[in-house]
Amino acid sequence: MKIKLDCIPCILNQLIRTTKFIYGNDEKRIKELIDEFGEKLKLIDMEKTPPHAGQILYDFISEKTGIEDPYKKIKKESINLVKNKKALIEKILEESSDRLLTAVELSILGNIIDFGATDGFDFEREIENLETKHFNLQDFPIFKEKVFKAKNILIIGDNAGETVFDTFLLRELKNFGKKLFYAVRESPIINDATYEDAVESEIDKYAQIIKPGHTLSGLDIEKVNKKFKTLFYSSDIIISKGQGNFETLSDCKRDIFFLFRVKCNVVSELLKKPVGEAILYYHNPHKENI
Secondary structure (H helix, E strand, O other), rough: OOOOHHHHHHHHHHHHHHHHHHOOOOOOHHHHHHHHHHHHHHHHHOOOOHHHHHHHHHHHHHHHHHHOOOHHHHHHHHHHHHHHHHHHHHHHHOOOHHHHHHHHHHHHHHOOOOOOOOOOHHHHHHHHHHHHOOOOOOOOOHHHHHHHHHHHEEEOOOEOHHHHHHHHHHHHHHHOEEEEEEEEEOOOOOOEEOOOHHOOOOOOOOOEEOOOOOOOOOOOOOOHHHHHHHHHHHOEEEEEHHHHHHHOOOOOOOEEEEEEEOOHHHHHHOOOOOOOOEEEEEOOOOOOOO
């Protein structure tokens, strides 16, 4: 998915949001950084994806502030908040007539935890009102069929905190006897999960945690290391979490199940889904998707 002009204001909003985490209400300093970043806008290649533009932004923030992981504290808080609600999530699963379907819904629900796309969220209310949520899961029958046939599955993770929701899906897949791999970011970017965040979320109880060899708020398959690329193309199923991964992999030449909430008008127009809709979308390059 290529960058659109509408992505530029989003990038600037991310700059403001992240620098507020660092400098609070120091509007003068934040305005100075906005002015400086204006010169970087010319480096954005409109043939690339939004996460590639985001990489320019977060490299700039790290260089100017000296802070590599401005969301470190809030990532840990997000993980702990969701872990404290595990009993409620377990109850939802126990009462479900289709545990795999419910685990998928919960995994998508976790995608609300995204400081790159929004200022806040009420995940507790979202969990408690799960039954009232609208999920577009028309591709779930294909997903379920392929899960039963698969031997190994690669899950590409997204945000810290969302990772705890993913453990319930991983557990269901593990119970089916699948060998699981869970990919995280190589190094910190926004509130995306790193290796340490995944371990804190107890992902390692169910899957082998792997790193791709490069950092992006998505996944550039042309820049990953050889080991990861081999796993990517040899896995029976790929489950990709989050909009950033969709933005970088939506043109990929292999089939992928995307689980995320639509968070912007650009993706909404591309998929013809409303902003806010929670979807399981099967990308199959051998058939027409969009």
